[in-house]
Amino acid sequence: NFPPFSTGESRxxxxxxxxxIGxxxxxxxxxxxxxxxxxPYVVRIVSDILESNGSSSMATVCAGxxxxxxxxxxxxxxxxxxxxxxxxxxxxxxxAVLSDILGDEDHLGDMDFKVTGTEKGITATQMDIKVDGLSYEILSQALDQAREGRMHILGKINETIPNPRPEYKPNVPRIEVILIPKDMIGAVIGPGGKIIQGIQADTGATIAITEDENNGIVEVSGPNLEILEAAxxxxxxxxxLPxxxxxxxGKVKSIVAFGAFIEIMPGKEGLLHVSEIDWxxxxSASDVLKENEMVEVKLIGVDEKTGKLKLSRRALLPKPEGYVERESSRDSRPPRGNDDRRREGGYNRDDRRGDDRRGGNFHGGNRDHRDDRRGPRN
Known part of the structure; x- marks a missing residue:
């Protein structure tokens, strides 16, 4: 922006x-x-010229x-x-080649040659001349003097701010990309978009999901760092993965007779057994915990077959001095005797079924006795 008052004008x-524009x-x-x-940003630099008695465009480059x-x-x-x-x-x-010309030197002189660049080389130039042309000698001297001047200005810039800030300022709109497994895209979106819409509504961030051959690509943007980090x-x-x-x-989702189910991550619950609540x-778990209460737990195991999570609260508590681990009721149960009592007491298979069906007295008699009652055959 080049307002009229920067050159002493009133219009x-x-x-x-x-x-x-130029x-x-x-x-x-x-x-x-x-x-x-x-x-990932669209950058807009606004340069407001408050006073001009030289090259405002070169001032814009340095200030930019x-x-x-x-x-x-x-x-x-x-x-x-x-x-x-x-x-x-x-x-x-x-x-005479002039460096860093003033307004009068620009107006009365024969050249306005703007040169920008880094310590490695030139990035842009622009020349206005009022003569028919320039000799190689004049142009070479102008570029050499321009380099000396640029290096001097770069030194002053480096004295003021030698490196970019390690992080963007907190009020800078943030955009970050997170790569996730492709098979987890559905979990982030949720049924009918319920999960992703909930995240956007709760945090104020904007989330867009695409995918490539190998990953799901989640682009998260927010008006400041706090909102971005929350999303x-x-x-x-x-x-x-826990x-x-x-x-x-985690949050206590439900309390049952044998413990409580704790949600340690969105959609991931584990069992806090009643024996792991305290030393x-x-x-009853309800004596210590309440539903929707937040509680710190430690993941102590994952069932290999079912994938269920095993949690412990007492693992985070100091162990009482002289504590002795209780034996489980299963371990303290006396061993069972052998199977002789089942064979010795009561009746066995032979007692229950009687003698051999073909030669015994089951229901009185056998086939031979039955044939005798029929009498002799002709």
């Missing part, structure tokens, strides 16, 4: 001027190649570099710029 601003394009070309390739570094943008290298001028006689025999935590909790030995803060004997 009504009537939209963007050609000067503002200077903006030059500053854009000077800086855009130094932006990181993976920058510092503002990007201050915002946390990881520039490949800082950029500086300088405007070079030229004074010649009528025959161009005598000349990321919800997504990661859905796709995370690890044995880790401590989780002392607990008759």
């Amino acid at each position: 009504i601003p009537r939209g963007t001027s050609r000067r503002e 200077h903006g394009n030059l500053a854009h070309r000077a800086l855009k190649k130094m932006l990181p390739d993976n920058l 570099t510092m503002s990007l570094l201050d915002a946390g943008v990881k520039l490949k290298r800082p950029v500086s710029g300088i405007a070079m001028g030229l004074i010649t006689d009528k025959g161009a025999v005598k000349y 990321k935590a919800r997504v990661k909790a859905i796709v995370a 690890e044995v030995g880790e401590i989780y803060k 002392k004997r607990v008759e």
Whole structure:
């Protein structure tokens, strides 16, 4: 923005001027190649010129570099710029190359040569001349002087802000990408989009999901860091796998006779057995826990067959001095005797069924006796 008062003028601003457009394009070309390739943002730099007695476009390049570094943008290298001028006689025999020209030197001189770049090279140039042409000698000297001036300005920039901020400022809109297994995309979306819509409604973030050949791609964006981190935590909790030995803060979902079910992650519940609630004997889980209460538990195991999670609360409590582990009722049960009592007492199979069916007295007699009653055959 180049308001009239910056040059001592008094007129009504009537939209963007050609000067503002041209200077903006030059500053854009000077800086855009130094932006990181993976920058997920659209960057808009606003340069308000409050006073001008030199090159406002080169001031915009230098100030733009510092503002990007201050915002946390990881520039490949800082950029500086300088405007070079030229004074010649009528025959161009005598000349003087000027560095960082003032307004009068620009108005009365024969050249306005703007050069921007890094310590490695030039990123953009723009030249206006009032003579028919420039010799190689003049152009070479102008570029050499421009490099000296740019290096001096870069030194001042590095003294002020040598490196980009390690993190974006808290009020910077945030965009981050999370890679998840493809088979977990459905879990993040939920039935009818219930899960993803709930995350967006609760946190205020915006979530978009796509996929490639190998992964699901979750793009999370929010107006500030706090909202972004809240949404990321919800997504990661859905796709995370519980690890044995880790401590989780979960919600008591339900209480049953043998313990309580604790939700340690969204959609992932584990059993806190009544024996793992406390070191002392607990008759009922409801004596210690209440539904919807938040409780810290430790994952102590995962059933190999069913995948069910085994939790412990007492593992996080100090063990009482002199504590002796109770024997389970199964271990303390006396051993059973052998099977002789079953064979000795009562009747056995032979007693129950009587003699052999073919030769015994079952229901009195056998086949021979039956035949005798029929009498002799002819």
